[in-house]
Amino acid sequence: MAGLERGKRKPTVKRCPTPPRFAGEMLSVLSDVMSVENLDSVLHKIASTVAELFSVRALIISVLDENDQVFRVRATYGYEPERAEKLRKFTYSQQRMKKDLDERYKVMENVYFVRPGPEEFVKADEQFYFHLTDITKPRGNPEEWHELDYMKFLFRDREGVTNGYIEVIEPVNKRTFDTATIEAMQIFSQLAGVAIENAKMYQQRVEEAQRSKFLSDIIAHDINNYNQAVTSYLAMAQADGQDAKSTHKFLERASSSAWSISELIQRASKLAKIEEEGAANMGPIELGEVLKASAASVLRESADHKVRIDLNLGGNRYFATGNELAEEIFTNILKNAVEYDPHEAVVVEVSIGEFFVDYMRYWCVSVADNGIGIPDSKKNLVFGRFNGLEGGLPASGLGLSIVRAVVEAYHGMVWVEDRVPGDHSKGSVFRVALPMTSSS
Structure with a gap:
């Protein structure tokens, strides 16, 4: 989504002298979120946990596509299935990300609160919003969450590179978060980032294991079937009472099945190579x-x-x-x-x-x-x-x-x-x- 115009005042949040809340609730769910499993499951857990823990009506989670170097929406919360499916096709460029990560929007480490004006609305972004008629609504109380507002909580990998983010689209009460809540969300986001990186590594290891096992699976599954066909046709060709024409027919079928084994191995090797090298x-x-x-x-x-x-x-x-x-x-x-x-x-x-x-x-x-x-x-x-x-x-x-x-x-x-x-x-x-x- 578009960033603020230059010259606009840096967004503020309510200061709160109390320490971060939610500690007990966070500890009770982190063990579940931090469990090592496939990436999509982890992202879904993080999205639902953030929404329930911090009273968020709608949010998205985007993860860096290392091949294309764009951020792709991988999980959503608060959207009906058809709309969520469309959002998961959305990509966010590195250039656009830099606009959001301007120091003027930074409210604390790895947290950016972007409050654009109606003139900065991007047509392609309307799928994220719930009340399009409120986009042009003037801002009133600074503690109210405007339709165009969104808050990013960044994930960083072990080298400090941003590899994803949680983006809060709308809180349940449509009010800006106080500092204690943002601090708690920041801590949770950092831990969630570790869970995501672990899940990605786990998924890579699983895929590598599946690829290495792939050819042996082919041998156990299809090559055995073709070998049975070859054996059956040869047995019929050798059966007593067969005329020359029938024998020739069965031998041709046996030969065809044998060639199918060769083609199968070539295809299996080709598929394994595609999945290995991309x-x-x-x-x-x-x-x-x-x-x-x-x-x-x-x-x-x-x-x-x-x-x-x-x-x-x-x-x-x-x-x-x-x-x-x-x-x-x-x-x-x-x-x-x-x-x-x-x-x-x-x-x-x-x-x-x-x-x-x-x-x-x-x-x-x-x-x-x-x-x-x-x-x-x-x-x-x-x-x-x-x-x-x-x-x-x-x-x-x-x-x-x-x-x-x-x-x-x-x-x-x-x-x-x-x-x-x-x-x-x-x-x-x-x-x-x-x-x-x-x-x-």
Whole structure:
């Protein structure tokens, strides 16, 4: 949110000679907040604890994204679910943060009380407020909390770098906090910052352990299934009474299953690498060229079938942020579209359009197929590692796991819808939204 204009008086808080209150209550909840668990759980506990302990109606918690060097809203309190979901897409730049951390707004160490005027209201911030008509309301009693007011409590890491903050949007009584309350909130915020850093380290260790265990999980899960298929087909090929044609058919199926093991290992290694290294060497990519390359690759692999991929690109150029992994996204989606279409002649339609989420602009690639479709109960599951689509041999789902991993590394979105709304049996539309960028 915008800062104060230069020349305005530094915000003040009521002085209180008494020591910080809430000590007993804080001690009773800190053991719970300081427990080591995943980051989102810790943030949720901190948000609800601050709200209940200090009578806060609404607040947000933002954490530094170390890759993009922006602060992202990770937890909210006091907002209905749909609005909270929108707020969690909000980012706060380092430049904007510096405006809020001006010495004029500092009320004590790591605490900043920003009281902007109506002329400083930023349209994109209106999602944080509850009473938009009060934004232009003149300030009266300095102890009253104005609609535009907010107070930041900073978290700092072991090196003293700001890595997050609690931002109080509105107290329950709409009055400014007294000094004793702010001191107590400051102490709690410092301890909460330690809990957040511990949770981040814990989460990193868990993810590393999961990645190191990943290939062995694949071996135990899918490779065993394919080996059973190979063994079964070989047994049928060797069975007494088989003619040469049947024997040849079973041997071909055994060979196909064996090659599937090799492809599975390659995909597992690729996914592990993406999750380990993230998206490196990011820059502008032209989605039309990426789609052409992906379509050509899938058509080569499907040369024995009647497959047509219609690229409806409109003669335009579509630049998004990505790297050489982008082709993996659309190659895997197109492979699924072909593989799970039971028709003799397979037709897949691809198009690109604009997509907006609040102030963010994306190119949205839509891949529409005429396949077996995906029931609503499974739409959110198909991007998991071991949630393959129905039909055929046991599927690992790794192709769509790779799609999700790359898209998330690009800060994009991926989801699936019914091609005919309300009737999943008519096929699916996979949509991939990637942030727009310029060509240079």
